[in-house]
Every structure is written in structure tokens, then in C-alpha cells.
Amino acid sequence: MAGMVKLRELAPVIRSKNAGPFRLTFDVLFDDETLYEHVRDSGAFNEKAIAAAFGVPESQISSLFHFDAARALKVTFFRPHDQCAIGESDAYGCQQHVPLMDLEVPDP
């Protein structure tokens, strides 16, 4: 079986952003069609692995998509705190992406 690599080694854009005040959405964008299809079809980008990477229950994941036109994988969470609620720390949700950079996927 092939080894594993971190998603950051295959995808040039990995980002997080608020999607409204109650959700956080993450996009993984690939330049290379073959790499995109490899990761998409490997199944490594799944609810269980992503929830584990962030230490949240799978039920906190709202949806997961792949979007071929943009060579993109996408996952959306319910936010742990509503945007700008007391104790919240990232209004735009744009610095929550790092655990996805380190997500392990099979070496192509």
C-alpha cells in the first residue's frame, strides 16, 4: 500500500471562511486534475477523518461536497460558537484551516 502525505503537499489552496454567522466552510482547491481526482476518489477526505482532525463529533459537520468545475473539495461545519458570540475568536473564520492542511491522504 502506498504511503500517506499531507493534503498541503497536493493542494495549493486550503482555506476556511464563515458561511453566514453559524457555519464555517472549508475549501480545498487543486491545480492538477489528476491529483484532484486522486484525492477525491481516495475517499480520504471524509467526515470521520475531518471531524477527528478538528477534534469534533461527526455530527458537527453539516455537509461535504466535491465540485469538479473548480477541482475542489468542500466541507462545512456548524460553528462551535455563533459568529461574534462571547468567547468566539475568529469573526471571518478564515484562520481555522490548518488541521485540513495536515489531513493525511494516500500518496498518489
Added chain:
Amino acid sequence: MTEITVLTPTGSLGYGFDSDAFTRAMGMGPQVIAVDSGSTDPGPHYLGSGEPLVPRLSIKKELTTMLVAGCGAGIPVVVGSAGGGGTNRHVDWMAGIVREIAAEKGLRFKLAIIYADIPIERAKKALADDEIQRFEASFDLTDELLDETVALVAQMGHEPIAQALAQGADVVIAGRAVDDCAISAFPIWKGADEAQSVHMGKILECGALAADPGGMDVMIGRVADDHFTVEPGNMRRRATTKSIAAHSLYERENPFHQAGPGHALDLNDCRFEQVDDRSVRVSGARIEHGADYWVKLEGARIAGHRAICIAGIRCPTMIGRIDEVLDAVRRDCLDYFQDNSLKIEFHCYGRNGVMRVLEPEQEITTHELGLVVDCVAADGDTAHAASHHLSGDLLHYSYPGIFNTAGNLAFPYSPSDLRAGPVYVFSAYHLMKVDDPLELFPILMEDVG
């Protein structure tokens, strides 16, 4: 075939654009200059407080460019979600800037202002009539929440803006509107395909953020019967199939299905084609109209008043004990004030300040920590006193093995404890049914100049 060209100067009014790019785009024959000016993305503060998201200087500078160009070319200028929150206060504020610019530049035009404040009683009636729908909010809307709500708006669709244009408006300053509506209203009013216009609006509303490289800058969109094309105004930027397609994902959950007032956009069969080096053709969007017309309400309430203290920690012994020290001073502070409304949060940068509960790294590997002491209480005096109590306690806290007995915190500022004012949180983010897309959004026409 109707082809309409829209110039969008930037992704959000006041965030800047390249003046050469704007001039170049004006040379491409736009029939309207349209820009979005608001969002809930910066949080509920602007909605709640009525304060503008972007300072007056920036808004005036960019509106001046747009109004002078629009009047010069004889084309309308449309601004959606004025002031950030799109409340009546924001609309009036921006209309004041528009009148001031007209006077200074000797411009004459017909101004339409469109309000989007919703009377609390109107929302309560909808609640009683079972015409409120939970959307993405983590809570249900109730009479009690509406009573606490200090600002309530609804996002208008394109219809009130199109109505203002039909009434002869040269300049439209609209309150809270769906982001794409400022851009789609003119083409739809002129008879362009609605699905293409709305989809184009979703890309243009962020200006050149959808370009490569992305940025707050000019975008040109041309909408035709069964497609639209987009091109950045700035020659340094390109629209690529990848940059435009990727924008369909940006800050939205579902790239295939996007709902708006009275409609849902189906993007399953969208195609993105490179027309030339700098422009992209998009086709395939379909629109479905619902039986009922629902608008999104946005409300804010005051959750308390805040005071903060910012401090740095360099001593390794203090960093090594940071969790227990913070727990101890928190307990002491809560005990001292005996105020149930008091909430204390420590944002500990270098530990988990950015990700809080989502942070997977448990080890502190940095040589210094940044600390924001965040106190919220029912009144600002308690919050301020609590912040001062906490920072004082932390400064002089003694623990076994302490090296530096002179003080534990480095304050970059005096005063160390700052009043941050009221804390607004969302109190409504729900859908409300209306009979008529124009019902909630009064249009006021005015001759300026």
C-alpha cells in the same frame, strides 16, 4: 438578445479599487455601476449599533469616483446594503454623503433611497401567523428575542431596486439587500435573463476577488440570454475558469444550490469556459421560483458591555503555568464581583487564541504568549472593573518557582483596560414570508442638485 454590461468597482464599497482599472472599465461601455456595501461577515456590531462598517472618508472617496463617472456617462449608480448593516440609519448616512458629493461636484440626479428596517411588530405578527422559518440560526426566533432586538432588517431582493430604477432613479442607495441584488437588479429590470443575472451578481458582488490574483478591484460583467462573461478591469488580473469556478464555493456552503428571496439558483450544470486570456464565459445556471416569497431577517441584540486588556507574557515559568494561573484569577474575579452577568474569556495567543475549542495543538511551543482578557457584563462599569481586577491580579500573581517577582504582564498600552462598548449578537437570522417583494422596502425619490 439583450446584453447588459455591469461595472462593479470593488467587492465592498470603501475597500478600494485601482483608479486606472476603473477608467479602463468605464471605457468598456457599462450601462450601470453597481456595488455591494454590506455583509454580516464582519459580525452583528454594525447592524446593532448603526455605525458604518467603512469610515466616511473611504466611502466618500469611492462614491465620488462612481457618481462623477455615472453622471458623466449618463448611467445609474446602485449601492446595496448601505453602510454595512443596511439599516435606515446607514441608508440616511450614505444618502447624506451622496448629497454632499453632488453639491461639491455640481452633479444633478434623481436619488432613490430604499429602506430595509423591519418594525418589530411586523416580525411578531409573522411569528404569530407561522410565517417565520428557521434558517441556519442555532436558535428559534421568539417574541422575547424580538423584544430584545435593537435593530432588525430584511434582505431585499432585486425587485425594490428595479422598481426604483423604473421610477427614474439615477442613483440608488439601498438598505440591506442580498449581496447579488445590487448587481442583478439593473440587468433584470432591462430584461436580461434572471438566472444569468443573479449568478453573475454572485460573482461580481465580490469585485475582483474572483480574479487571479484576487483583490478588491474592478470587475466587468456582461450578461446575455443564456450566459455571462466576466473580466477584471485591472490588466494585472485575469479571470480564469479556475478562479471564477472556485468563487462559487467562497463563503457559501453549497456550490450547486443557492437560495435567494423567492427563488433558488441551480448551478449543477454550470460551465466555465476561457474566452480569452483574461475573461471567462459562464453558462448553465437555472432559476426556480418558489410558491412563496421569503426574505431573510437579520436582527441584533445587546448581550452586554465589554472591557478588554491586552498583555504579553515572556517568562517561561509563567507560560508553563498559564492554564492554572488563568483559572485561579478567573475564580477569584467571579467571587469578588458576585455578578451573574459577568463572563470572562481569555484569548491566549500562542496557545489556542485563534482556534479555541477547534485547536488540535495542545503543547505551547512559543517563547511568548499574547493575552486578551475579555470581560462582558450587563453594565460597562462592571466589565471595566472586572478587567482591571483580572489584569491587576495577573500582574502580581505569585506562584511556586516564580523568578520575576516584579510583575507577570507586559502591557503595550496605558490605560491597560479599555472599554469596548456594547456587545451585539445576532437575535434573528430567520426567513419571513411576504406577499409582495416590495412590501417591506419603502422607496423614497428625491431630486438632488
